[in-house]
Structure formats: C-alpha cells, structure tokens
Amino acid sequence: MPLSLNDWQYDIGGVIIGAGTPVQVIETTGLGRPPVRDNDVDQPSADGQFAGPDYWAGRQIQFDAAIRVPGDPAACHDVVAALQAATDGTAVRLVGGQGMTLRIKRPGRPVKSLTVRARKLDPEYKQVVHGYVPLDMEFLAHDPTFYADTDSTTEIPLGWLTGGGFAAPIAAPIFVQDGTVAADRPGWVTNAGTAPAWPVIRISGPCANVTVIHADSGRTLAMPTLNLAAGRWIEVDTRPGARTVTWDNGGNASTYLSPASRIDLFSLPPGQSEMRWTAFDNTNTARMRLTWRDAYTAL
The missing domain is CATH 2.60.120.860 (Jelly Rolls)
Structure with a gap:
C-alpha cells in the first residue's frame, strides 16, 4: 500500500519530505505546463513560420529544500542517505524504461503521481554541524502526465x-451463440x-x-x-x-x-x-x- 500523505508532502520512492518532516520544501518548479517540442518551420520566401504539431517534452521537477534537524548532524546525514538509497536503485537506474514513483499531495486535491528518474541530489554540508543542510533535487518525468495514486x-x-439481451415481446425461436x-x-x-x-x-x-x-x-x-x-x-x-x-x-x-x-x-x-x-x-x-x-x- 502507498504511504499516506498529508497536504504539502511528497513521497520520493518511499521517503516522505515536506510539511511535518525534517525536509522543508522551500520551492518546487516544473509542476505546471510541460515543456514543448515544437515542429515549427520557416515559411519559404514568405514572412513568418508554419506551425507544426507540438508535443510535450519530459517534465523536469526541481525541489529547493533544506534538511533541518537542529543540533543533530547525524540525522541530517541519515536523511540524505535515505534519499540517495531511494533514487540509486539499480532496478530503475540500469533498466531502460523503468522509473521510480513521485507522489504529490496538495490541499483539496487527491494524491497525484509521476514516474520519474532522479537527475540531481546535491546536499550542501557547510552548516551540517548545526543540523542544517540545503538540498537541491531534480527529477525527470519522461511521461509528463499526472496519474491517480491507485489503479x-x-x-x-x-x-x-x-x-x-432479450427485448419484449419475445418470439420463438430464440437464438444464442x-x-x-x-x-x-x-x-x-x-x-x-x-x-x-x-x-x-x-x-x-x-x-x-x-x-x-x-x-x-x-x-x-x-x-x-x-x-x-x-x-x-x-x-x-x-x-x-x-x-x-x-x-x-x-x-x-x-x-x-x-x-x-x-x-x-x-x-x-x-x-x-x-x-x-x-x-x-x-x-x-x-x-x-x-x-x-x-x-x-x-x-
């Protein structure tokens, strides 16, 4: 069963971040309209362009976050290790077409999910002694569509x-296959x-x-x-x-x-x-x- 999520929480391969967790999500980008792969071409011997079909590109999702566990640098390292373990699995990383699940919960909305690949997990350890680690994360959803959390x-x-079926009145003979x-x-x-x-x-x-x-x-x-x-x-x-x-x-x-x-x-x-x-x-x-x-x- 998927982990239960509260508002403003995210499930990254089984690790929950966001509201009420040690990982504060400051800003998230890439959750709006996906990038477009256009096929526009210049009009020969004329002004303007011919509008070709537009296709969605992969959705790049970026998290500007920070791990906050005051006075406990070991706990900060544990959070980074858990995220790294969730994103480094060879069953995803080394297999074409496979991905991990990113689940998102927003107020008044059901949980939505994407299948993603981790592209960046970059902690900054300068202040880890104080229990504070800024964290940049980036994921790529090759299919940019959001999906329901369950099948x-x-x-x-x-x-x-x-x-x-039969429709009245019924007259004999009745044929079945x-x-x-x-x-x-x-x-x-x-x-x-x-x-x-x-x-x-x-x-x-x-x-x-x-x-x-x-x-x-x-x-x-x-x-x-x-x-x-x-x-x-x-x-x-x-x-x-x-x-x-x-x-x-x-x-x-x-x-x-x-x-x-x-x-x-x-x-x-x-x-x-x-x-x-x-x-x-x-x-x-x-x-x-x-x-x-x-x-x-x-x-």
Whole structure:
C-alpha cells in the first residue's frame, strides 16, 4: 500500500519530505505546463513560420529544500542517505524504461503521481554541524502526465447472447451463440481525469481470434492468429514508455498483433468509454481485464 500523505508532502520512492518532516520544501518548479517540442518551420520566401504539431517534452521537477534537524548532524546525514538509497536503485537506474514513483499531495486535491528518474541530489554540508543542510533535487518525468495514486480495474467476460439481451415481446425461436462464432460483450470504463489514460489489457484463455474494441473511437487491437489455451494469458500494455505485448511467461507476443492495430493510439479519453471484445470461446470462461490510472493535465 502507498504511504499516506498529508497536504504539502511528497513521497520520493518511499521517503516522505515536506510539511511535518525534517525536509522543508522551500520551492518546487516544473509542476505546471510541460515543456514543448515544437515542429515549427520557416515559411519559404514568405514572412513568418508554419506551425507544426507540438508535443510535450519530459517534465523536469526541481525541489529547493533544506534538511533541518537542529543540533543533530547525524540525522541530517541519515536523511540524505535515505534519499540517495531511494533514487540509486539499480532496478530503475540500469533498466531502460523503468522509473521510480513521485507522489504529490496538495490541499483539496487527491494524491497525484509521476514516474520519474532522479537527475540531481546535491546536499550542501557547510552548516551540517548545526543540523542544517540545503538540498537541491531534480527529477525527470519522461511521461509528463499526472496519474491517480491507485489503479482502476474492470473485468469483462465474453457474452453469449447476441445483441446484448432479450427485448419484449419475445418470439420463438430464440437464438444464442454456440461457440462457433465470435462472442461480443460490451463493458464500461471510466477515466475520471482530464487527460487520456492508457490501459493494460489482459486476455485470459481459453479463446482465439481476439479483437479488443474501443467503441467510442472505433480503434481496435486485433490478434486474429492468437489461440490461448485455458490458464494462459496475454497482456497488451499501452502505457507510454512500455507499449508491449507479452505472454504470461514474459515472452514477446507482439507478432500476434495485426499491422493495423495501433497501441500508441489506444487510450481511454476522459469520461466513460464503452469497451468491447470479441473472440471464439465455447466455454464462456475467457476474460478481459483492463487496468488503468485516471490521468490529469494538472495537479
């Protein structure tokens, strides 16, 4: 479980700083609009420029802080050591695409989180004998979006009834699917944030010829040659920095995804979305599980 945070506190990889802690945060920068990677080009033989698409760059977050433990220089060193241990882990530092979690709590707002890499941790020890150590810290969030502190999850079984159910009056004969055609079951997901959220989609067998559909946008992830045995699963991770398709044993399964399937576009917009998935399953035990975090443009 994540550590509980109070207003004006920050959780850096499991170390809490800010209000009520030995680390006083004087100023924080980089929590507003992210930097922009523009693609503007000069107009040939004309005044001005042509406005190309703007993309967000990584978010640089800087803390101007100070460790205050009056008369206890050893405690100051312990705080620096704890922060250094939290930011120096080889499981993050030496693995591409991995990051540590930075959590932020502001008054009247829920806890928001970012995945970051530490770029600077610079204590100034000139006054440590008095229990005072100024501290500069800098982190880079390669994905500049703020996310909810906890996951949201929904599980959608394959349906058997065609058309989503019965409507009165009912007239015989009544047709149900017998497993020889792809079943189709709608479900609903809600992104309570203000920015697109990126789901992790797990399909559990037995099933074959799987297609995941975001009904509102019409975007699909199709795996027409996939054949999942009972007890096996495949996971499609659409999150920025990941965007992988993997087997339950960690093997690469991206070759099952059709060329027209765009993981990089398969997001959940703010609000409610309808999700559907189709597959062959004559046991009605296959499941699709979606896991996502609500996404926000601001704290």
